[in-house]
Amino acid sequence: YSASGASVVAIDNKIEQAMDLVKSHLMYAVREEVEVLKEQIKELVERNSLLERENALLKSLSNNDQLSQLST
Numbered sequence: 702y703s704a705s706g707a708s709v710v711a712i713d714n715k716i717e718q719a720m721d722l723v724k725s726h727l728m729y730a731v732r733e734e735v736e737v738l739k740e741q742i743k744e745l746v747e748r749n750s751l752l753e754r755e756n757a758l759l760k761s762l763s764n765n766d767q768l769s770q771l772s773t
Contacts, residue, residue, distance in 0.1 A: 760768065
């Protein structure tokens with residue numbers, strides 16, 4: 702290698718190290734966000750289930766006139 706060839710290799714290595722660092726930071730941020738979203742999905746599924754049970758109960762306690770007003 703000439704001196705310039707060695708410096709190109711050194712620069713390439715630094716670029717590769719920097720890219721690896723960026724990649725690892727991005728992967729960490731994405732994993733963190735995925736965990737937050739999983740938790741939100743879990744909470745929303747639970748809330749939806751609760752609302753569906755509540756809705757079924759309210760329908761069972763309603764008469765046909767009240768239910769027909771809902772569809773209009």
